[in-house]
Amino acid sequence: MESRTKQKIRYETAENRAEQKIRYETAENRAEQKMRYQTAESRTEQKNPEGSQTLQIQAPGAVLMEASTGQIIYEKNADERRSPASITKIMTLILIFDAIDAGKIRLDDEVVTSAHAKSMGGSQVFLEEGEIQTVETLIKCIVIASGNDASVAMAEYISGSEAAFVQSMNERAKGLGMTGTHFVDCCGLTESPEHLTTARDIAVMSRELITKYPQIHNYSTIWMENITHVTKQGSREFGLSNTNRLLKMATNYRVTGLKTGSTSMAKYCLSATAEKDGVRLIAVIMAAPDYKARFADAQILLNYGYANCRLYEDQEMPMLKDMEVRDGVESSVQLQYAGGFSYLGLGGEDFSSIEKKLLLPEALQAPVTKGEKAGVLRYELDGKALGEVDILTAGDVEQAGFSDYLQAVFRVWSLRSE
CATH class of the missing domain: 3.40.710.10 (DD-peptidase/beta-lactamase superfamily)
Known part of the structure; x- marks a missing residue:
């Protein structure tokens, strides 16, 4: 009962998905898993209540x-x-x-x-x-x-x-x-x-x-x-x-x-x-x-x-970690939510049982543009998807050139020689 009084947030990593239930999806398996990215306009689609x-x-x-x-x-x-x-x-x-x-x-x-x-x-x-x-x-x-x-x-x-x-x-x-x-x-x-x-x-x-x-x-x-x-x-x-x-x-x-x-x-x-x-x-x-x-x-x-209506508004969205960027002049980029999330309940739903799932790739490939969609935060209740909020990149990361790689190698060599 105590666990139902708190909203559930599930996280998966590539190493312990089954154990921790946090799922970071890569670009390669998104299509296979049919992850649907919804905009703010489409996230609250529901039919009229019966009757x-x-x-x-x-x-x-x-x-x-x-x-x-x-x-x-x-x-x-x-x-x-x-x-x-x-x-x-x-x-x-x-x-x-x-x-x-x-x-x-x-x-x-x-x-x-x-x-x-x-x-x-x-x-x-x-x-x-x-x-x-x-x-x-x-x-x-x-x-x-x-x-x-x-x-x-x-x-x-x-x-x-x-x-x-x-x-x-x-x-x-x-x-x-x-x-x-x-x-x-x-x-x-x-x-x-x-x-x-x-x-x-x-x-x-x-x-x-x-x-x-x-x-x-x-x-x-x-x-x-x-x-x-x-x-x-x-x-x-x-x-x-x-x-x-x-x-x-x-x-x-x-x-x-x-x-x-x-x-x-x-x-x-x-x-x-x-x-x-x-x-x-x-x-x-x-x-x-x-x-x-x-x-x-x-x-x-x-x-x-x-x-008949009750409104759920998420006041405690999960903290977002910086996302790894491959082949970029920076090794990571900050993430941010595109907006908040609200859901209108019409059938006496138990909002305390709402689960949140972060769906993110393991890394992004440079170049990265500010405002680029990196993933979503998905909301579910009793196995039913309620909606999603886009997760966006908060900055630009340029693709690394040859000189950037040389500088990186030099920095590593300098650290080892000290």
Whole structure:
């Protein structure tokens, strides 16, 4: 029993593999042993839990995703393309924070509202042509009040025109693997039959936003806030009210966002994010029949997720020894993990029984390039592979030349003669 309270780490060497159970695999036997190297994106593949399709979801499209792993817990018509309405603004926000992260814009930059931005209908904060607002204020207008005018103002500020910004949105979506998505505008006001996405793609871009830019929750959790319009007619206060009513409805977990949307074509949509005990969930609802149904459906998904999910995150990854390098100017190279490891349990698994296996060759052949994959750390539970983390080289090692060999021989001779 005591051994089950500790996570097991198994090591093998070429000399005592059977005895110590640590397995260092060489390049020659990798193919034979069928060692599968997985990327961070593929390491958490699992099927939906049995019985998940019995949830009574009114909306025709829905997805429940765990954010840190990207694992889909529940799906309903996840790949059917539909109009997203203002859910579109999630991608707009990604590009805004990309620009901030790249140093292209700052939160205190001042943005001038164009006539085109002012002309936006639908949900808006009533910006006037020529009105100046900071980037941060416009972010609040987009996140809290779903302002179409604020979205267009930011699109024009970053890319020069909304059309150029939309092109960047589609390129970013492609980079995230959002194969069912095509944007026509930056705010979702259009009801063009070409402006489409899927519940799965919404979950993917929601995950990108909250994991890469967690500061979004500083805005998406604001219930009400005032901004000040300053125009030629003078200044006036304008109240922003959060369109995500789920912020006030949940009781057993913390809702952290994210975005609502509705048009006559899209009906009622929602991407809801929540957190409890370190588990972050994303509930996507598309084309719910009415205003209340989208929030009710999201609550069903989140309640289901928190009742059934537990997250394992490895806080004590095994120390890595330097790897021998053959025929190099250096005799070894340091190793490092490509990232951390997390796994979403859905069936009451005993995480204390998780085993870790280091799969590494005996040596690397020079030249070695920094970031080169040397092996993996594999995680298993009851004989089942849970996933892997790549092990990378932390530096370069050039191949030794003839002069390097002569110097090495001279050093050995000098040591022996002393």
